[in-house]
Amino acid sequence: MTSGTRTTAEPAAVARTFAKEELRCVDALWRAANYLSVGQLYLMDNPLLTEPLSARQIKPRLLGHWGTTPGLNLVYAHLNRLIVAHDVNMMYVIGPGHGGPALFANTWLEGSYSENYPEVPRDAEGMRTLFRQFSFPGGVPSHVAPQVPGSIHEGGELGYSLAHAYGAAFDNPDLVVACVVGDGEAETGPLATSWHANKFLDPVGDGAVLPILHLNGYKIANPAVLARIPREELDALLRGYGYAPHYVVGDDPPTVHRRMAATLEEILAEIRRIQHAARTGRADGVRPRWPMLVLDTPKGWTGPHTVDGVPVEGTWRAHQVPLARVREDPEHLRLLGEWMRSYRPEELFDPAGRPRPEVLALVPEGDRRMGANPHANGGLLVRDLRLPDFRGHAVVVDKPGCCLSEPTRTLGRWLAAVIESNADNRDFRLFGPDETASNRLDPVYRVTDKQWQGEIHAVDEHLGRSGRVVEVLSEHLCQGLLEGYLLTGRHGLFDCYEAFIHVVDSMFNQHAKWLETARRLGWRRPVPSLNYLLTSHVWRQDHNGFSHQDPGFVDLVMNKKPEVIRVYLPPDANTLLSVADHCLRSRDYVNVIVAGKNHGPDWLGIEDAVLHCTRGLGIWEWASNDDGHPDVVLACAGDAPTLEVLAAASLLREHLPELKVRVVNVVDLMRLQPDTAHPHGLADREFDAIFTTDRPIIFAYHGYPWTVHRLTYRRTNHGNLHVRGYTEEGTTTTPFDMLVRNDMDRFRLVIDVLDRVPGLGARTARLRQRMRDRRIRHGQWVRRHGEDPPEVRDWCWRW
Known part of the structure; x- marks a missing residue:
């Protein structure tokens, strides 16, 4: 099928130039990956089918997804051929959520899996382990996860593959990121937006992304939207996104192999033409129309056509395990054996379970294997940033x-x-x-x-x-x-x-x-x-x-x-x-x-700021007057809470100079947890020394108050902890009125101190009333003037 047209013609004259042997090797690699994928879904033993299948060799819980897998295996095999033919630096990102069997199979075949997991060698015993561990207690998940070599994309949730692919291509000018987008995944909001990432890809300094929209027709139980719209409408949509779509359609393996090989050759040539023109100054300045591939093959291709008298291949029934009662139903067991033997495993693996040379003939070597590409294990390539000394950009704080x-x-x-x-x-x-x-x-x-x-x-x-x-x-x-x-x-x-x-x-x-x-x-x-x-x-x-x-x-x-x-x-x-x-x-x-x-x-000069951030939290001695024996601790986390706590401390100094107030500021929120709960947590003895074991703690926090309680509930003095924060009281108003509405303003904090420090209640009744009156007057002021009163707006620390 040629680019952008609904036709059965093969793309370009090169479609028949591939040696029969080359496509035969691609087919062998594809069949081997399909065989290994089915084995992962079903088998615990007998990996080479050297004896008739029995129920005891079948997993008790059949977990995994077959429907998308043969298409993913087809793409992997053909990308391997392209890499070998043209020495392409290529990554493979899989969008379909549970495509794990395909990636486990292909990385095992190419050897990258066994290199990272020597306990799963490329032989019969390794194949048995590969099968048994899949979706099995103590094993590996059914989706493309960190355990899979070559992956940077967590397949547990749909919608993010194409964005990840473009992010990988940024600033990697020689990298091609092939990204398979499932037709179900294409319905998600994040993926729909991600098509626009081509508007940001620089053909000079960035690599290329090859989106591969895999149309296999169905999701878990429903048709896929993009598979059911007219082809002309789909083509218009993809062109509207700015792509030049190429199509490979069919269900006859030899024909699909020819079309797939030829189409990928054409796409790679287009990518290189775009990059060459841009990098040699010959581009016309118009945003390039990058190629993409639409692969239209049946869901569950090469699996059982019918089961229990109903169609499976090409329907939603192929989405997970097409044969669901293999342990209980002899007919299902027989069909599983026929299905696995249809791939002719004796042609693919030798008696010891090692892949035969024909299977590996088009597998790249070394870092060119997609499972071993260093970009997919980015820590191998990471370089420390050159970070200029931030002290040179600090603000000066004289007081x-x-x-x-x-x-x-x-x-x-x-x-x-x-x-x-x-x-x-x-x-x-x-x-x-x-x-x-x-x-x-x-x-x-x-x-x-x-x-x-x-x-x-x-x-x-x-x-x-x-x-x-x-x-x-x-x-x-x-x-x-x-x-x-x-x-x-x-x-x-x-x-x-x-x-x-x-x-x-x-x-x-x-x-x-x-x-x-x-x-x-x-x-x-x-x-x-x-x-x-x-x-x-x-x-x-x-x-x-x-x-x-x-x-x-x-x-x-x-x-x-x-x-x-x-x-x-x-x-x-x-x-x-x-x-x-x-x-x-x-x-x-x-x-x-x-x-x-x-x-x-600005509260801290740069050197004090570095010390404070290194500690994560600490007593601000310049704001405290407790002499080591506080009557109350005023704690804060966040810029607005810090301002209010210091304003409250100032009011207390002014009106109750004999009250011993300790001010504690928290930068690293995790310091509030015990050191047994978080690596940054503070040991109980340190926490108790700072916050005391028996004094009231009034804590002004940036977010929801219960967050601080959650972090500190095991602390000795938690019973004396009172937290103010955002309580979902919001509107269009002034900054200080937001604080008043949520009871985190300085006047409310002073009232909290008066209410919680023993002995202050009766003798500070007048001060308490004055604080309440200032809150009331504030509300009247902002409704009259539309801004905070000068006493708040122009306040500064004066002690």
């Missing part, structure tokens, strides 16, 4: 709170230096959904553009064909591109409005699970951490209102394994610099940084 700055703008100036320092190795990118300037990181535009391959108009700013910033208004796509970039060994930062990072909750889950699993695999090398910068946060979304006010992402993050998760709430510009430097140096973590973009007080 705590005496001056104001925008923390993220300060960070932006340092990130510009980071980009400049790594200009030659191109190992760092900034990703965000159209918010880089809004989040005050726009100083980076002094040294880089936003990468953009579309039209550029005279009024546009900072758009260029090659840049270190990728902005697209899809949190899904930003996350997916960054994940692909990190897993192939590069570094990055994702900045986002705090409330809308929830769009990628599920993507974060999958990446965190990937890291958790990969850390347990000795052959997977550590990769750069996934770094989130959450700003435009809940306490300064007063103008946008309730829809933009949600600090709950941190709560989700904390559900993951402590070995992977880090959460930081720097209270000012200098602590943000120190935290960001630490995060960009780290490996195998998910780092969440929550920081404000608006003008706020």
Whole structure:
């Protein structure tokens, strides 16, 4: 079938130039992978079928998916032929969720699996282990997971494959990333957006992505949308996305092999023409129309045609295990034997279970094997970023709170230096959904553009064909591109409005699970951490209102394994610099940084900031007057809570100078946990020394109050802990009114102290009333003037 037309003609005259022997070897490799895939679904023993199948050789629980597997095996075999013929540096990303049998089979055949798992050699015993371990207790999952060599994509959830592929291709100019998109996966929101990633791929400095839309017709129980629309409509859709689609359609193996080989030759030639024109200055300046492949083959191809009198191949019934009662039904057992023998295993494996030379004739060698490509184990290639000393970008703090700055703008100036320092190795990118300037990181535009391959108009700013910033208004796509970039060994930062990072909750889950699993695999090398910068946060979304006010992402993050998760709430510009430097140096973590973009007080000079961030939390002696014996501890985590706690401490000094107040600031939220629960946790004796064992603790927290209780419930003094935070009271109002509405304002904190310190209640009744009156007067003021009163707006630390 030629590019973009519905015809049975074979693509180009080269379709018949392939030697019969070459296509015979491709077919042998495909049949071998299919045989191994079926064996993984069903068998515990008798891997070479050297004796009649019996029920005792069948797994008691049949778990796995067959429907997509033969198509995935076909693509793998033909990509191998292309790699060998043209020495292509190629990765393979699988989108169909449970395509695990295909990847386990192909990496075992090429040898990369046995190299990483010597206990699964390429012989009969290794084949038996390969079969038995699949979807089996203590074994491997049914989807493409970190355990599979050559994978960077967790197949447990659909929608992210194409974004990962494009992220892998960024800044890898000689890499071709083949990405199979299932027709079911193509219905997901993230995947639908990911088609637009071609608008950001630079043919000069980036590699190429080959999307392969696998149309096999069905999902679990329903037809796939793209498989049921007219071919002309599908073609128009894909061309509308900016691709040049090529089609391979059929169910006759010899014919499909010829068409597939010829089509991939044509596609590779197109990719190289596009790159050559761009890299030699001969391109016309128009965004290239990259080729893609549409593979239309039956679901469950080569499996049972009918079972129990109903059609299976080419229907939704082939999605999982076509023969579901093999242990109980002799007819199903007989059909399984016929099915596996249809691949003629005696032609594929010798008596010892080793793949025969014909099967391996077109398997690449060394790093050219897709299961051994170093980019798919990015820690093998990762280089440390050149990080300029952030101290040179610090704000000067002569006295705590005496001056104001925008923390993220300060960070932006340092990130510009980071980009400049790594200009030659191109190992760092900034990703965000159209918010880089809004989040005050726009100083980076002094040294880089936003990468953009579309039209550029005279009024546009900072758009260029090659840049270190990728902005697209899809949190899904930003996350997916960054994940692909990190897993192939590069570094990055994702900045986002705090409330809308929830769009990628599920993507974060999958990446965190990937890291958790990969850390347990000795052959997977550590990769750069996934770094989130959450700003435009809940306490300064007063103008946008309730829809933009949600600090709950941190709560989700904390559900993951402590070995992977880090959460930081720097209270000012200098602590943000120190935290960001630490995060960009780290490996195998998910780092969440929550920081404000608006003008706020600078509390710590840079050296004090470094010390404080290194400790993770600490007593601010300059703000405390407890002389080592506090009556109350005022604790805070986050920039707005820090300001309110210090304002409350100031009020207490003014009105109750005899009260001994200790101020504690928390930067690393995980320090609140015991050291037995998190690597950053604080030992009980240290926690008790700082927070005391018997004094009231008033804690102002950036997010939901119960989060702090969750982290500290095992501490000695938890019964005296009272937490203020966001309680889902939001609207369009002033910044301070947001605090009042959620009972985290300075006046409410003072009242909390009066209510909880023994002996203060009766004798401080007047002060308590004055604090309540100031809250009331504040509400009247903002409704009259539309802004916070000067006493709040212009407050500064004076002690």
